Amino acid sequence: MFHWCTDEVEPHDRFDFWREVRSKGLFGVTAELERERRADFFGEFSLRQLGGAGLVELKASHYTVERSTADIARAPGDAICVYQQLGDGGWFGGLRGGDFAITNGSFATSHTDLPYRTAPLGTAGFHLRILKIPVSGLSTQDKRIRELAPKTFNDHALAPLLGACFAGLGETAADDGGSDAASLVQALAHLALIERGIVRPGSRLGQAALRTARLSLARRLIARHLQNQGLAPAMVADLIGVSVRHLHMLFETTEKSFSQTVTDERLKQSRRLMREAPERLIADIATSCGFESLATYYRVFNAAYGMAPGDFRAQPSETG
Template sequence: MPPAVDRHAFAELATTTVPAREAFAYWRELISATFVPLTAERVADRGFRGRIRHAPVGDLELSTVLADGQHVRRTPSLIGRSADEYLLASIQLRGRGRVEQDGRVALLAGGDMAFYDSTRPYTLHFDGPFQQLVVQVPKARLPVRDTRELTARALAGAGPAAPVPAFLTSLARTVGPGGDEALLLVPHALGLLTAAAALAGRAAPAEDAATALARERVERYLREHADDPRLDAERVAAACAMSRRTLYRVLGEDGVAARLRRIRLERARAMLVAAPHRPIAAVAAACGFESDSGFHRAFRAAAGCTPGEYRRRHRPGTRGR
């Protein structure tokens, strides 16, 4: 029986729900129901296992695929069976993959990303077990008129587009059933996808998309170095290859100091609860605060209580009392 997949609902789907002899036939139906009509062949004559975690967020569909090797094709006849038009992006998480479309081949290793368009034939190939995040969005939601120059071009995980797969992978991990709070991030995700598409097409990103890409690069750097009390705007601008003026334009009203303070306080809240016996001074130092007094002032201003009071209120078994 073909799998019942609601494209607009969170789902976890796996071949383990059917007998082993039916696993690959079920998988072919599953990927067609989750993405677009596809055909697939296995690359090894042995048992097959596959799993998809499908998380829709507004117009975005984020599907984490973990499976054995296979060869997947979108053929002209299958294209004729569906009227929907999507731009898809594969982000390689484990193993290696290959994306072929429009006369090009993109080879993907960990962290790499490539686009493909559902309105033209394409091929996906995996020699062995792999894990990918597949991002799918209606083409009408992106300001990209012609995709022929951006498909099947590998965007390296360490290149200028690196913040895009990092953001989308993090978003996919956090979205669960109901995930309405993630809807606020959809415009940001669309901006990053637009920027990545421009980079893949060898064009300069539009202003809004370029700003989204730059903002995510700054955000990533701040989170990675928030424990350094000496971190300042000059260092952030230099590390992100932009002027201080551009840095403040990208961050808007927040500015570096305010955004960094928020990141440090978010980390402190989590640490106070997760490590209840860790001295508060050690929490302050681990989160990048130069002094205990500065930490207490910032924490009270943001949370309305001291770090010690926050920890007591959030001890296991005390919530709701």
């Protein structure tokens, strides 16, 4: 991962460096800020290469950005971008379809080589993730992809799927999960193309994207509801909006079934809690992780790790 922050540059040079080296050189855009406000400018970003795409997370104080025809000619991208807005919101303008705002938690998509202008809506500045996926790496080469002017997602049913895929990408980056990252990148790309009417949901590509995204969402819902002893396939299937049979089919493509995944996540959580809170009672940890009884927890833990929870806790943390 590449990370950079304006703290690495002298205060009077920070915005100029951000504008000339980072914005123009790395992102192919023109950045502008009133001269009297430049001394207080702050910006940072990280860049990861995942599954054939680039994932950027950017935070910066308020300034304006333009991707002009000159910028495009100088630094063509030929990629689609999927944006996840994390801050106060943003404004996009200079578009054929008119200006629009993207609110916190929302998503948008575009092709890199169409002009636009953008600025934060709030005083806090920019905070967003951008997944940049080369068109050459997509499974479909529909010519309409290069006509995707910036636009928000209007299908609200896709939002939790997109959020789960973005979160999953962050986790695979930490775990170096190359194949998982590639499938999540393709899923995000094709969900964007479903939204824009280029890929049909019922097509092979559409179904594959929805399966990957729903599986990612199911895993996140499991992690979120571990403490609930009523965590069951019917509950998760209802939250996702699929049948129980479809949920089980999603897990058939993985190494572990739904119930095995739940148990594994509960055991991992219990191990973390024993390390982080050594004074906490094991019975309390078992309950907080959703095990129905202490006896069940001991039986499952011993089957998985060949030792009792207390013996695990007694080990030095380096060997745990």
